[in-house]
Each structure stands twice: as structure tokens, then as C-alpha cells.
Amino acid sequence: MPFSSPCPVARATELLGDRWVLLIVRDAFDGVHRFSDFQRSLGVARNILSDRLRRLVDGGVLALQPATDGTAYQHYVLTEAGTALFPVVVALRQWGEAQRFAPGEAHSRLVERGNGRELAYMQPRTQRGRVVQAADSRVVKLDPG
């Protein structure tokens, strides 16, 4: 499928339709910056990690910066486009919480930094804030002409 798909989901998945890419983005939100720390977190082969980090840099989601600690290491940091993936990571997390754990089985939790309260379940809404179910929505495709 070419990059010129008129479907925003298709274009997003060009980069994001990969398990390691998604887990690297998750780790970046958790404050992981160094190659060796991604490797330790993910337990992934170096060549695969290198490839996925390169895709994320080429795709404008991560940027390379000199380390702030005075060492020679370079840091991977989320760009603005990368930070904009927060809703994607939260949606994956909340689906995983609801659908991929047994009742009562423990999992990590996403909370407000200040008070430790769990975030609300995120759902599509109208401009006025009413929840929209899939059945109450439709996709308007582009005119093929």
C-alpha cells in the first residue's frame, strides 16, 4: 500500500504497524532515551532495535540529541509528532487493561503525576463532548474522481 493512501489510519500504520516501534514509543514516554536502555527494557536484538529507531527518526517521531549528562551518548527524544502519539499509547494501554488481563490480575497503571489518580477511560466524542460509539459514526471516503 503506497504512502499516498487517503486513509489516515493506513498512513499512521505505515510507521506504527509494528510491535517494536510501538514499544519503543511507549518507553520514550516513560523517559527512556538511550539505546542501551531501550535494549534492556525490550530485550530485543541490537539490529532490530537499530532498525526501528532509525525508522522512528526518519519518520519524525524521535530525534537524536547530544546527551545532557556530558557523556558521549546520544539521546532519543520524542519530537512534537512523537509527543502527539500519547492518545495512541493510552488507547492501546486501556484496551490491553480491559481485554488482556484476567479480572484482578495486576498491571502497571497510568496516573496523574500530581495526585496519582488513574486517568479516565478515553473514548471518541462529539465536538460537544458526547461519547460516540463506532455504530454511531461513519467514514466519509474521498471521491475517487
Place this chain on the structure above:
Amino acid sequence: MPFSSPCPVARATELLGDRWVLLIVRDAFDGVHRFSDFQRSLGVARNILSDRLRRLVDGGVLALQPATDGTAYQHYVLTEAGTALFPVVVALRQWGEAQRFAPGEAHSRLVERGNGRELAYMQPRTQRGRVVQAADSRVVKLDPG
């Protein structure tokens, strides 16, 4: 990475960290049910499509049903766990719209079925409805003990 990861994002990506899986789920929300219609929409090889459909059925996201039109075809339909992926698909779509199209470039749009109004941009929120940025959140990991 074992299925026993305590991270809900990791468990979600076990199934969802794949481009074809995500596009099949997108098509299922758009009302695609038949193998041949998925194939036409995605332009993917039959063996890959078979594999991904099987993963989605095994993963409890799609279910096989006899066709309602009296033919011998079986239909793939979203289960409850599959329908719960709506926020994931919307998050991917909205990121794609914002980050993967040139300004003014046309794309398909997700609207309310009744009145054709575009949905709001979906963001993580507190229980009280205030938007939460990534920097204002943190992940509480499980005690390794």
C-alpha cells in the same frame, strides 16, 4: 516478550503490533466482513490475510459467523473485544490526519452518522474531564517483589 508482561501496552501490541492486523480491524469497523472484500480493500496476499484473520479470531477480536445473505460465505464480525478497539483506531486516524498529511491534502473523515459532523480530537483526560498531557502523567509499575 512473554504474554505475561505486566504492561497493558505490551499485551495489546502482541496482537495489534502489525500493520495488516490494524488495517483489517479498520475495515471491519467500516463494514467489511468477507475474505474477498478484505483482500480487495487491502491488496494483500491471500496467505498473509488468512494468517492475520486467524490471529484476530484466535485473539478474540473477530468471530466467524454464517453469512446473513443465505450464501455459503462466512462473515468476520467484530466481537465485544473487537468493538472495544474503536478508540485505538480513532487515535491512529487522528494522529495520521495531523501528522501524515500535507496541509490541505484531502483524506477520509470520521463523522457522526446522523449529522455528518467530524468527531472531536480525542485526548486522555482526568476522571473530571480535564485534558492530561503526557508530561502530566506517569506510569506506576508493579512491585517486582
